[in-house]
Amino acid sequence: MTDIPDDLIKLERSAESERARLAGLIGDEYDAQWRTWRKAAEDFQAAVTEYAARDGVTVSRYEVERAAKAAVRHAEEDPAG
Numbered sequence: 001m002t003d004i005p006d007d008l009i010k011l012e013r014s015a016e017s018e019r020a021r022l023a024g025l026i027g028d029e030y031d032a033q034w035r036t037w038r039k040a041a042e043d044f045q046a047a048v049t050e051y052a053a054r055d056g057v058t059v060s061r062y063e064v065e066r067a068a069k070a071a072v073r074h075a076e077e078d079p080a081g
Contacts, residue, residue, distance in 0.1 A: 008068045011047050015040040016072060044068075 018037035025033050048068065052061035059067075 004064070004068050004071050005051060008044070008047055008051060008064070009071055011040070011044040012068045012072045015044045 015037065018033070018040045022030060022033050022037060045065075048065045049061055051057065052059070052064045057064070
């Protein structure tokens with residue numbers, strides 16, 4: 001699958017960014033950031049589910065999620081990206 005909607009890429013990028021901000025936090029700061037990350041991850045998951053359920057989408061929800069995550073990770077690994 002190559003055509004991932006930009007909105008899914010943005011949501012996954014946001015979730016990954018919020019997850020990365022957990023590093024080094026403890027206590028209440030960690031808890032607050034965890035909730036922020038959790039919300040971003042839930043938003044991404046809901047958007048993936050909605051997209052995969054649309055008429056005309058011929059791939060599974062799993063494949064949509066995997067492709068979006070791979071696209072974000074690949075962009076992070078490729079500085080020219």
